[in-house]
Amino acid sequence: MLKFGISPCPNDTFIFFGIIEKKVNTYGLNFDFVIEDVESLNSLCLKKELDISKISSHAIYYLQKDYELLSSGGALSEFGPVVIAKDLEKIKNISTVKVALPGRLTTASLLMWLYWQKNFSQKKYELKFMPFYEIIDKVAKGEADLGVVIHEGRFIYSLKGLKLVADLGEFWMEETLLPIPLGCIVSRKSLNIKETVEKIIKESLNYAYSHFDEAMDFTKKYSQEISEDVIKLHIQCYVNDFTFDMGQKGIQAINELIKKIQEHGIWS
Structure with a gap:
């Protein structure tokens, strides 16, 4: 077996x-x-x-x-994880960003790391690893500033009033010209x-x-x-x-x- x-x-x-x-x-x-x-x-x-x-x-x-x-x-x-936030202005004004990730070894976590280095390297981060299905609610409640959403989540986060920060799939394909x-x-x-x-x-x-x-x-x-x-x-x-x-x-x-x-x- x-x-x-x-x-x-x-x-x-x-x-x-x-x-x-x-x-x-x-x-x-x-x-x-x-x-x-x-x-x-x-x-x-x-x-x-x-x-x-x-x-x-x-x-x-x-x-x-x-x-x-x-x-x-x-x-x-060609469809990858997306980065979402509740308050885009808050992200600009804080020095330490709480980032919700669906596991340290997920591809989404790695793509976010690559994106972070290009776009948020001047900021500090606090990582919050959790099951992928909890991330939307954590961001909606303000318990995470940024969330990396995978699976069905990429299609429904806007129903919670959350905003798109970045499409990590587009980011990867622009960088590599390869599928995600x-x-x-x-x-x-x-x-x-x-x-x-x-x-x-x-x-x-x-x-x-x-x-x-x-x-x-x-x-x-x-x-x-x-x-x-x-x-x-x-x-x-x-x-x-x-x-x-x-x-x-x-x-x-x-x-x-x-x-x-x-x-x-x-x-x-």
Whole structure:
């Protein structure tokens, strides 16, 4: 039984619906799914507690000794995390900014670090790490000055009266001319199952698209945002050709992310 980690966000539950519900051939492999937020999955992989997992692309830098990158099932897109605030004027006038982040090893955290160095380097920061679904409320209540929002949050923050500070996806693409490598799937090198799992993921994707309503009903069970329109928009933005096969462009994007870590470090 292989422990397989995915997040509860709509793109993951849509992609892996066919495997979880035993709708596709798994070629003799048996999976025990662990559904946790992506930062928890990053931590579990650091402890080598998962055999296969969705992780933040940022985290692969720390996992590449024991895990190998799969070409299928990841999240590469032109839509990235966004930085939000309740009071834009306040940000200009304070010297120490409270920044809410969805986990230290998330790609969103790294992108915010790169953006911070270019735009806020004269200010001090106080980091607040928390589950991604808490960030909008923390910013709305004034408990964080800036929040980095991922998943469905990028589509709904304005409903809370919050303002856009920056689109980190646009920032990344302007800097690199590459898609944003948000998340990827890895498997333990010692298992030697990479090609088989890639094949299974592609079959699961095909099943989800050919049974879309069925896949949507499954996805709704796990989504933080219950609006069907938001869930569909999320899937449309983060499940794409790169999900079937990231190809050389996807690998190039992840390598560029690793290069940025080596050049700029991360939050201290």
